[in-house]
Amino acid sequence: MDRTRYLEILRGLKSNVKTAKNLPDRKRPHQPIMLLIALSNLAQGRPRLQDYSSLEAGYNRLFKTYGLPDRSSHPEQPFRALYKTGLWDIPEWKNLDHGNNGTLRVGQLKQQGIKGGFRQEVHDLLNSDKAVLFKSISMLLDDFFPWILHEDILNELNLENASGGIDLSHDSSQFALYKRRIRDPRFGKKVLQAYRHQCAICKYRLTIGGMGFGLEAAHIKTYCHEGPNRPDNGLALCTLHHKAFDIGAIGLEQSEESYCVLVSPQVQGDQTSMRVLTDYQGHQIARPAQDSLAPNPMYVNWHRGAVFRG
Numbered sequence: 412m413d414r415t416r417y418l419e420i421l422r423g424l425k426s427n428v429k430t431a432k433n434l435p436d437r438k439r440p441h442q443p444i445m446l447l448i449a450l451s452n453l454a455q456g457r458p459r460l461q462d463y464s465s466l467e468a469g470y471n472r473l474f475k476t477y478g479l480p481d482r483s484s485h486p487e488q489p490f491r492a493l494y495k496t497g498l499w500d501i502p503e504w505k506n507l508d509h510g511n512n513g514t515l516r517v518g519q520l521k522q523q524g525i526k527g528g529f530r531q532e533v534h535d536l537l538n539s540d541k542a543v544l545f546k547s548i549s550m551l552l553d554d555f556f557p558w559i560l561h562e563d564i565l566n567e568l569n570l571e572n573a574s575g576g577i578d579l580s581h582d583s584s585q586f587a588l589y590k591r592r593i594r595d596p597r598f599g600k601k602v603l604q605a606y607r608h609q610c611a612i613c614k615y616r617l618t619i620g621g622m623g624f625g626l627e628a629a630h631i632k633t634y635c636h637e638g639p640n641r642p643d644n645g646l647a648l649c650t651l652h653h654k655a656f657d658i659g660a661i662g663l664e665q666s667e668e669s670y671c672v673l674v675s676p677q678v679q680g681d682q683t684s685m686r687v688l689t690d691y692q693g694h695q696i697a698r699p700a701q702d703s704l705a706p707n708p709m710y711v712n713w714h715r716g717a718v719f720r721g
């Protein structure tokens with residue numbers, strides 16, 4: 412398989428995967444997560460085919476934090492679905508019991524030690540061209556996960572041990588994984604101005620040499636899930652509350668005048684750390700300078716259903 416064809420299939424994933432049940436515009440992250448695990452294995456020089464059980468372990472670890480809010484992890488689904496993309500190999504495919512609706516039984520996959528991984532030609536392509544390997548990772552992150560979580564996901568994938576000695580933090584090549592992806596700088600500027608350069612949740616505002624730091628314009632409906640660059644889809648948040656918002660640790664609930672902060676019952680930590688979130692539980696967020704810039708309930712409701720871990 413040549414590079415162009417491979418990248419076409421990967422790019423097509425965004426339009427081909429279904430949206431999660433009852434969550435409009437929230438693309439199912441199952442196949443991207445399985446591919447990220449396989450790409451990480453490949454980057455670390457592991458064998459092309461891995462036991463389902465071992466893929467499942469890596470998959471579940473990522474899915475619990477970066478998957479869907481209801482944590483319904485079913486690694487056997489992407490393991491099977493990827494076979495149809497032409498990228499994935501399951502040598503025992505023909506001997507498997509596919510059930511009435513085409514599902515694979517987890518017990519069968521585990522007991523029979525079924526293996527899966529990239530097809531040989533894809534494996535060879537990725538192995539011979541590390542630029543394509545890292546471009547794949549970058550594309551999957553861009554298409555399915557908000558940028559603020561990219562670095563955390565990369566750390567989970569243990570890519571610092573990747574063979575080939577590619578320094579992912581160094582922007583010397585055509586792909587810069589750590590590059591902040593500001594698609595529209597006007598969006599950020601408008602949002603920070605609307606909230607008077609303060610975190611809408613904790614009022615954080617620090618400057619050094621007159622310049623603010625640690626404050627960001629967050630998309631309420633995330634960019635990778637078709638959220639627009641409009642101020643009423645934005646919130647000024649400090650880095651920590653931005654990350655908590657994008658990972659679903661905090662959400663918003665409509666109150667009489669504005670929105671109140673919700674804290675996910677799934678968040679765990681010691682008392683001092685928890686206070687960074689719980690101190691604001693039930694508090695109203697700041698109102699923007701103009702009412703027309705206030706968060707649109709449509710985007711807030713999307714976040715509440717598709718991201719917040721209630």
Ligand SMILES: [Zn+2]
Pocket residue numbers: 610611612613614615648649650651652
């Ligand atoms: Zn804050």
